[in-house]
Amino acid sequence: MEHNVFMDSSGSKTHFFLLEICILAIGTCGAVTITVPTELVQGIVGQSLQLPVNYTTGTKDQNIQITWTFQSQSSGSMLLVTATNNTLTPDMEHGHRFSLFPPNATLLINPVELCDDGEYTIKVTVSGEKMASASRQLTVHVNVPVSKPVVHSDPAWGAVEYVDNATLTCTVSKGTKVIYQWLKDGKPLPASNRHIFSADNKMLFISPVVKDDLSNYTCVAKNSISINESEPIAPNIYYGPYDLMVKSEPRFKISEGVFAVGKGEPVWFKCSANSNPPNVYSWFQKANNKTTPIHRGPVLNIMSEKVPEKADYMCCVYNNITGKRDETQFTLILSATGQERQKQKSSFLHSLVIIVGLTLTLIACILLYFILRRCFPRKVIKKEPYHRSPTDYIRAHQVSVEQEPSMDDYGIYEFVAVPEPAEFPQVPPDKLSTVYDIIRVPDIHTVYEVICQTPKTS
Numbered sequence: 001m002e003h004n005v006f007m008d009s010s011g012s013k014t015h016f017f018l019l020e021i022c023i024l025a026i027g028t029c030g031a032v033t034i035t036v037p038t039e040l041v042q043g044i045v046g047q048s049l050q051l052p053v054n055y056t057t058g059t060k061d062q063n064i065q066i067t068w069t070f071q072s073q074s075s076g077s078m079l080l081v082t083a084t085n086n087t088l089t090p091d092m093e094h095g096h097r098f099s100l101f102p103p104n105a106t107l108l109i110n111p112v113e114l115c116d117d118g119e120y121t122i123k124v125t126v127s128g129e130k131m132a133s134a135s136r137q138l139t140v141h142v143n144v145p146v147s148k149p150v151v152h153s154d155p156a157w158g159a160v161e162y163v164d165n166a167t168l169t170c171t172v173s174k175g176t177k178v179i180y181q182w183l184k185d186g187k188p189l190p191a192s193n194r195h196i197f198s199a200d201n202k203m204l205f206i207s208p209v210v211k212d213d214l215s216n217y218t219c220v221a222k223n224s225i226s227i228n229e230s231e232p233i234a235p236n237i238y239y240g241p242y243d244l245m246v247k248s249e250p251r252f253k254i255s256e257g258v259f260a261v262g263k264g265e266p267v268w269f270k271c272s273a274n275s276n277p278p279n280v281y282s283w284f285q286k287a288n289n290k291t292t293p294i295h296r297g298p299v300l301n302i303m304s305e306k307v308p309e310k311a312d313y314m315c316c317v318y319n320n321i322t323g324k325r326d327e328t329q330f331t332l333i334l335s336a337t338g339q340e341r342q343k344q345k346s347s348f349l350h351s352l353v354i355i356v357g358l359t360l361t362l363i364a365c366i367l368l369y370f371i372l373r374r375c376f377p378r379k380v381i382k383k384e385p386y387h388r389s390p391t392d393y394i395r396a397h398q399v400s401v402e403q404e405p406s407m408d409d410y411g412i413y414e415f416v417a418v419p420e421p422a423e424f425p426q427v428p429p430d431k432l433s434t435v436y437d438i439i440r441v442p443d444i445h446t447v448y449e450v451i452c453q454t455p456k457t458s
Contacts, residue, residue, distance in 0.1 A: 031058030032126050032134040034105075042225050043117075043142040045176075048110035051138055055105055055124045062128030066105045068098065072118030080120075081107070114176070117142040145226035146175035149219045151233045158236030160322055165207040166235045170219035172228075181220040183229075189217075211239040214276075238321040240275025244328050246315050247272075260333045261304050269300045271315035273326060279317035286312040286329075302332070309334045 034055045043049040057064065065084045071077040082089045083102040090098065099108050105124060109116060120140060125133040154167045170180050180201035182189045189204070191197055196205040206213055216232035248269045252259045261267045273279050283295040287308055294300075300313070316327040 031132045034134045034136045041140050043112040045144050049112045051107040053105040057126045062126045065125045067123045069121045144176045146221045146228050147173045148228045149221040149230040151230045153235045159209045161239040166209050168204040172221050177223045183218045241273035241317045241326045244273040244326045257330045263334045264305045273317045275319045282316045284314040
């Protein structure tokens, strides 16, 4: 008998436990069914929030009771609002922010506060021919949107490479349940032996700093309802000098570290190195086993006529923050290349001027010749003969009158003197037929050059 009672009691507990599992798991048992679109709802402080719920019942003539309860770690469990049929019974303490509009079971919270973060349970009970009920649970996360984060660097004045450490701290003025993430040049920065993050990721420790840490860092702050990114910040890191080099005009460079310049030709050299802050530059000349400081600054100008034929120069750089220094040396050789180049240039210009002058003079003479030829006729060139006898002139005139037409006599005559007639034999006049016979006689050296020009007749 006692055994049966025990079995009945155990069976009742089992059935009740299965009933609770049925209600919590599927939200329905019997004629009541509760459905919710989502079991996790995000709320924003200061705004309104709805917890949407739908339910159905299997009977018509019935009384319906809707109950909302809230439970949190800070406040425990409390009744928020109850509605029987269409009559609303709000809780006196919280009823001004929680409301229902029966037969709708959706709960409205206005405005949402941080204390509203927790678990909400809705229970719908139906009484009619049979009694039935169902319940569902929803989780509400209440947050404040994250404001724009700000990053601070420590030390603010800067850190020396391989000597100091740097700390970047990200802060937000507003926001709850904030998650922090660090980006370097827009890409996520992983943890390493030099990059260490705090437990909440708000702080980034760089130990020690190096030149590669001179980048843009940003902090991303986010929660379940918002995300924001800070302005980039680049920690001030002092480094160098690195990559020291001296350069000049390419035409002066013979080989690495050797330059040649013509005597009397100016030349400049520029010294450069990568460092922060900028280096202090000093120039030295090494000649005759003696080193002499000659200039301060990145650029050195040399007048080659004032230096020896071969000299060594040295550029020294110094970073007064890191305390590091570096130097480089080069050789300058003087040659006649520059003077020869100047002489060749002067000779070329002189020759060019002479050629141009002669060409212009020749062109002017040719033009003058054609102008005179065109505008002025020829003049008779008369030359006094050497002691010719009058008989020769008379005879030549008679022959010309008798043998040649008068029209052929028109023209310009030129008489060229010849040596004394005593040097060659005389020709008797009776043997000369025309004036052309005189020209054809080889022994007579008097030439009568006749320029004949027949006048135009109309």
